[in-house]
Amino acid sequence: xxxIRTEKIRFVYGAGTSFEKTALTDVSFEIESxxxxxxxxxxxxxxxxxxxxxxxxxxxxxxxxxxxxKDIWEKPKKIRNIHFKVGMVFQYPEYQLFEETVYKDIxxxxxxxxxxxxxxxxxxxxxxxxxxLREELLESSPFExxxxxxxRAAIAxxxxxxxxxxxxxxxxxxxxxxxxxxxxxxxxxxxxVRKNTVLLVSHSMEDIARTADKILVMSHGQxxxxxxxxxxxxxxxxxxxxxxxxxQITKIMMLLKxxxxxxxxxxxxxxxxxxxxxxxxxxxxxxxxRL
Amino acid sequence: xxxFIKIDNxxxxxxxxxxxxIFALNGINLTIGKGEFIAVVGHNGCGKSTLAKHxxxxxxxxxxxxYVDGINTKDDDRLFEIRKKVGLVLQxxxxxxxxxxxxxxxxxxxxxxxxxxxxxxxxxDNALKAVDMxxxxxxxxxxxxxxxxxxxxxxxxxxxxxxxxxxxxxxxxxxxxxREEVMSTITRLNKEIGITIVLITHYMEEAxxxxxxxxxDKGNVLLSGxxxxxxxxxxxxxxxxxxxxxxxELIYKLKNCGCNVPDCVLTEEECAEAxxxxxKEKTSASLSYSQVxxxxx
Numbered sequence: 001x002x003x004i005r006t007e008k009i010r011f012v013y014g015a016g017t018s019f020e021k022t023a024l025t026d027v028s029f030e031i032e033s034x035x036x037x038x039x040x041x042x043x044x045x046x047x048x049x050x051x052x053x054x055x056x057x058x059x060x061x062x063x064x065x066x067x068x069x070k071d072i073w074e075k076p077k078k079i080r081n082i083h084f085k086v087g088m089v090f091q092y093p094e095y096q097l098f099e100e101t102v103y104k105d106i107x108x109x110x111x112x113x114x115x116x117x118x119x120x121x122x123x124x125x126x127x128x129x130x131x132x133l134r135e136e137l138l139e140s141s142p143f144e145x146x147x148x149x150x151x152r153a154a155i156a157x158x159x160x161x162x163x164x165x166x167x168x169x170x171x172x173x174x175x176x177x178x179x180x181x182x183x184x185x186x187x188x189x190x191x192x193v194r195k196n197t198v199l200l201v202s203h204s205m206e207d208i209a210r211t212a213d214k215i216l217v218m219s220h221g222q223x224x225x226x227x228x229x230x231x232x233x234x235x236x237x238x239x240x241x242x243x244x245x246x247x248q249i250t251k252i253m254m255l256l257k258x259x260x261x262x263x264x265x266x267x268x269x270x271x272x273x274x275x276x277x278x279x280x281x282x283x284x285x286x287x288x289x290r291l
Numbered sequence: 292x293x294x295f296i297k298i299d300n301x302x303x304x305x306x307x308x309x310x311x312x313i314f315a316l317n318g319i320n321l322t323i324g325k326g327e328f329i330a331v332v333g334h335n336g337c338g339k340s341t342l343a344k345h346x347x348x349x350x351x352x353x354x355x356x357x358y359v360d361g362i363n364t365k366d367d368d369r370l371f372e373i374r375k376k377v378g379l380v381l382q383x384x385x386x387x388x389x390x391x392x393x394x395x396x397x398x399x400x401x402x403x404x405x406x407x408x409x410x411x412x413x414x415x416d417n418a419l420k421a422v423d424m425x426x427x428x429x430x431x432x433x434x435x436x437x438x439x440x441x442x443x444x445x446x447x448x449x450x451x452x453x454x455x456x457x458x459x460x461x462x463x464x465x466x467x468x469x470r471e472e473v474m475s476t477i478t479r480l481n482k483e484i485g486i487t488i489v490l491i492t493h494y495m496e497e498a499x500x501x502x503x504x505x506x507x508d509k510g511n512v513l514l515s516g517x518x519x520x521x522x523x524x525x526x527x528x529x530x531x532x533x534x535x536x537x538x539x540e541l542i543y544k545l546k547n548c549g550c551n552v553p554d555c556v557l558t559e560e561e562c563a564e565a566x567x568x569x570x571k572e573k574t575s576a577s578l579s580y581s582q583v584x585x586x587x588x
Contacts, residue, residue, distance in 0.1 A: 042466045043437040091464075147335055174382070174463050176334040176493055177534035203466045206537065243468030248496065248537035248559055255563035261570055270537050274544050277566055281550070281573060 001069075003033040003165060003197050004054060009063030011049055023049040024221045027063070031199070031214075033164075036191050038208035038229070039201045041218030042243035047201050050218065051167045054199070056082035068164070084113055087163030091170045093154035097142040102133070102153050105142050109161040127160035130190045132182070148179050159190065166190075167199040172207060180204075184211055209233065209247045209268040217244070230266040249273045292324030295455060295487055296346060296377075301355035303341060303510075315341040316352070317510030325454070328481045328488040330498035330518075333507035334532035339491045342507070343459045346489065347377035360454065375404060378448030382460040384440035393435075393443055394419065394428040400451045411450070418450040421484075422476050438469020442476055449480070455487035456480070462494065474500060495522070496536045499557040506533065523555035538562035545569070 011024040024046045031037055041047045052058045053065060056072050056079045065072050072082045087109075090096070099105035106127055110120045128138060131152040137145065142153055155171065168187065172180040188211050191198045202208050208215060208229070215232040217224040219242040225232060233239070233246045236254060246254070253265045253273060263280065267273045303316035316338050323329060333339050344350040345357050348364040357364045359373050366373075378400075381387055390396035394415050401411045419425040422442040432440055441461055448456055458477065462470040474497055480486045490501060498504050504521040506514040508531050514521055522528070522535045525543045535543070542556045542565055550569055556562045 043469055170464075174335075174460065174493070176532050177495070178529075178532035179335055180493075203464075203470075205467065243466055245467040249541065251559045252538060252541065252562050252566070255559060256566060259563065259567050261567060270540050270544070273541055274548075277541075277545065277570075278548060280570060 001033055002030040002066075003068060004031040005029075005066040005069075006054075007064045007066070009053060009060040009065060011046075011053060011058060012061045013049075015061060022221060024053070024060075027221075027223050029216065029223055029226050031197060033197055034195050036188070036198045036200070036211060036213045037226075038212030038215045039199060039218065040203070040205070040208060040215060040244055041224075045218040045242075046221040047218050048169060049221075051088065051169060051199065051201060054165070055086035055088045055167060057088070084109075084161050085163055086165040086167065087158040087161050089155050089158045089166070089168045089171060091173060093158075093171075094147065094150035097150060097154055097157075100141060101139055102128075102142050102145070103138040105153060106138075106157045106160050109157055113161060123160045123162060124156075127156040130159055130186065130193075131156040132186050148175060148183075151175070152183070162194075163196065165197045165199065167201070169201045170203065171200070172202070172204065180207065187211070205233070205245050206247045206249075209250070217242075219243075229268055233268065234266050292327065294322055295325040295327070295360055296321075296323040296489075297356075297358040298322070298342070298345070299356045299358070301345065301352040301357060303338075303345070303350065304353045307353070314353070314510050316345070318355070319507075319511050321505065321512055321515075323455075323487060323489065326481070326485045326487055328478070328502040329490070329505055330501035330503070331489065331491045331505045331507060332493070332495065332498050332533060333513075337507045338510040339507055340459050341510075343379065343457050343489070343491055346455070346457050347379055348373045349379070371404070375451055376453055377455045377457060378451055378453040380441070380444050380448055380456060380458040380461050382463050384437060384444050384464070387444050387447075388432045388440060391431060392428075393424065393430050393432055396432055396443060397428075397446045397450050400447050404451060414450045414452065415446075418446040421449055421480065422446045423472075436469060437465045438472045441465060441469065441473050445473070445476060445480075449486075453486065455489065457489040457491075459491045460493065461490070462492065462497065470494070470497070495534050495539075499536055499539075506531070518557055519555040522557060541566075 007028055009024060009027045013021045013023055039047050053060055059073060067085060097105050099108060103124055106124045107120050110123045133152050133156060142150060145153060172183055184207055212229055214226060215229055216226045217232060233250050236246050239246060247268060249267060249270050253263050253267045256263050257265045263276050267276055298319055298321040301316050301319050302314045304314055331339050348370055351365055359376055362369050362373055364373055388396055389399050397415045397418055398411050401414055419428050422445050424439060424442050424446060432443055462473050477488050478500060481488045492498055499518045501518060504518050505512055506521060522539045525535050528535060536557060538556055538559050542552050542562055545552050552565045552569055556565055
C-alpha cells in the first residue's frame with residue numbers, strides 16, 4: 001500500500017506578495033510502504049520544499065497529501081501528529097542539539113509524544129544503537145562530541161520517535177568518505193530492521209545508487225521521474241540537462257558501450273562493474289582456447 | 292617554481308590552557324609554489340581547515356611560522372598585505388554573502404582595502420566576468436543557486452586581486468552542476484591568471500584535478516605528490532578514512548586480478564580507455580576464468 005500519496009500539489013512561497021514564487025507545480029506520486037527512496041535534483045529544484053510539505057511543516061497551496069490513505073491536513077490542529085509519523089532530519093542537524101546530555105536530547109521527541117519513562121528509555125537506547133552511538137556517550141554533553149557523533153545524536157533524536165517515514169536531507173554532507181559510508185550503511189541497516197519508509201535527499205549520485213530502491217528526480221519544481229536506480233541512471237542525457245549526473249562507474253560502463261563493448265550500462269557499483277568486465281575477459285579466454 | 296607559502300614546523304592548539312600534547316597541527320611542514328594548484332584531503336578532524344585558516348593569518352601558530360610571500364603571518368603590521376595576497380572561500384555560501392545586490396557583495400572586500408571607487412567598478416566587473424556571473428550583477432544574491440552564490444563569493448575574493456585563493460570545501464553543499472561550475476572556475480583562474488589555488492575537499496574526483504595532492508592525517512602531511520602517485524596508494528588512503536575515485540578503484544581492482552592495466556587512472560575517460568584496451572588484448576591476457584575468480588576473492 002502507498003504510505004505517501006501526493007495529488008497535484010502546488011506550493012507558492014509568499015503568495016499574494018511581490019516576492020511570490022512558485023516552488024512546486026503539479027507534483028503527484030506514490031511511495032510504497034517500506035521503500036527506500038532517493039530524492040535528487042539541482043539546487044532550487046524543490047526537493048526541500050517537497051520534504052517539508054510531506055511532514056506537514058508547510059501546507060500545500062493546492063493539492064492533497066495522503067499519509068496511509070488519509071489527508072494530512074484533514075484536521076489542521078492535529079498536524080503535530082504528522083510531525084511524529086513523518087520524522088525529518090534537516091541539513092546539518094547537529095546545529096539543533098540543545099539539551100544538557102545526549103540522552104535528554106534524543107529523549108526530547110518521544111517525551112513530547114507523551115510516552116512514559118520506560119518507553120522513552122527504550123526508544124532512546126534503540127535509536128542510539130541504530131545510529132552507532134556508544135552507550136557511554138549518552139550521559140555526556142552533546143557539545144563534547146565530535147562532528148560525526150553530533151550528527152548521529154541528532155539523527156537518533158528523530159529515529160527515537162519511531163516514525164513511519166524517515167526523511168533525511170543531505171545526512172552525509174561534510175563527512176569524510178569513511179564517515180559517509182558508515183552513516184549510510186547504518187541508515188540502510190535501520191531501514192532493513194525497522195522496515196519503515198526512508199526518503200534520502202542527496203547530491204551524491206554514488207550514495208543514492210548504493211542505497212535506494214527507487215529514485216525521485218525533481219527539476220524546476222516538477223517531478224521528472226520516479227523509478228528504479230537502473231532506469232533513472234540510464235537516462236544520462238535527461239539527467240545532465242537538468243544539472244545532474246550518473247555515478248562515475250555507470251558513466252564508465254556507458255563509455256565502454258559507446259566503444260562497442262557488450263557491457264550492461266546500468267551498473268551502479270564498482271563491484272558489479274568489476275564482475276562485468278571479468279566475465280567479459282573470461283568469455284574471451286574461453287573463446288580463444290576453443291580456437 | 293617560486294616558493295609562495297611556507298609552513299615551517301607549525302604546531303597549533305585551540306586552547307592555550309590545554310596541557311595535553313594533542314595538537315590540531317602537529318609539526319607540519321609544507322611549501323606551496325607560486326601558481327601551484329594543490330588539493331588537500333584528509334578525514335574529518337585531520338587539521339585541514341585549521342591549516343587553511345593559518346594561510347591568511349586568521350589563526351597564528353602556537354609554535355613555528357607561516358610565511359606568505361616571505362611575510363611572517365605573525366607580523367601584525369602587515370596583516371592587510373597578507374589578507375590581500377591570500378583570499379579564503381568557505382564551505383557555506385550563505386554564510387559569506389553580506390550585501391543585497393551581487394555587485395555590492397563583490398565590492399565589499401575592495402571597499403575595505405580602501406581602493407578608489409572607479410578602480411573598484413573595474414575590478415568588480417572583471418571579477419564577475421571571470422566567474423561567469425556578470426549578467427547577474429544587479430540580482431539579489433538570495434535568489435541565486437548554491438553554485439552561483441559560491442561563484443559570487445569567489446568573485447569577491449578575485450576582486451581583491453589575491454595571488455592565492457584558499458577554498459575550504461567550497462562544493463560540499465552544491466549539486467553536481469554547481470560543483471562542476473566551481474571546479475571549472477578555479478581551474479581557469481589557476482591556468483589563465485596564474486592564481487595559486489589551495490583546495491580542501493572530501494571529493495576525490497575534485498582532488499584528482501589538482502596539480503598536487505596533499506593528504507593530511509593527525510595534523511601533519513601523510514602523503515604528497517601528483518594525483519596519480521597519491522591515488523595509486525589505494526590501501527593506504529582507505530586506512531586513513533579516505534577513498535579514491537570510482538574510476539581509480541575499478542582499475543586498481545582489475546590490476547589486483549592480474550589484468551594488464553595502467554598503475555593509476557583518474558578520469559572516466561582514461562578508465563574506459565584502459566578497460567577497452569584490456570578487452571582488445573584479450574588474447575594475450577592469459578587468465579582463465581577460475582584463476583580470475585580466485586584472485587578476486
